[in-house]
Amino acid sequence: MMVVSDTSPLTALLTVGEAGLLPRLFTEVVIPEAVQAELSRSHPQLPDWLRVRAVGDRHQVSRFAEIVDAGEAEAIALAQELHADRLLMDERLGRRLAAQQGLRVVGLLGVVLLARQQRLIPSARALLERLDREAGMYLAEDVRETALRAVGE
DSSP states (O other): OEEEEOHHHHHHHHHTTOTTHHHHHOSEEEEEHHHHHHHHHHOSSOOTTEEEEOOSOHHHHHHHHTTSOHHHHHHHHHHHHHTOSEEEOOOHHHHHHHHHTTOOEEOHHHHHHHHHHTTSSSOHHHHHHHHHHHHOOOOOHHHHHHHHHHTTO
């Protein structure tokens, strides 16, 4: 299963040292060049399993960039071009645009829950707490608790 990722979920996972979950959940993890540039500002050494691809349809990127930032615009366009199984994105406006384009979107919370369901992590709660504390991932308490109940925590 291929996933195209935006910057913020990868940044959060890299920050807490859990980016390696992605290649265990998805057979291929792809980012567009704009996301690579954004990631490189904070993370000069990117994982070897991360594939960088250029977006072919720059007109589509320009259209999307009128609504969302460059990384999100390229991620959405690339996910369309590659017929990705999922788009990894957290920003609400970008998720809405991606859904309007017919893309299936998963967020960082979804990745944590998938990792827990597949027993790749011992505790979704512990990882969510680390993401909050170390990477600034905020979740409303009711959302967090509903999600954790879904994986038996």
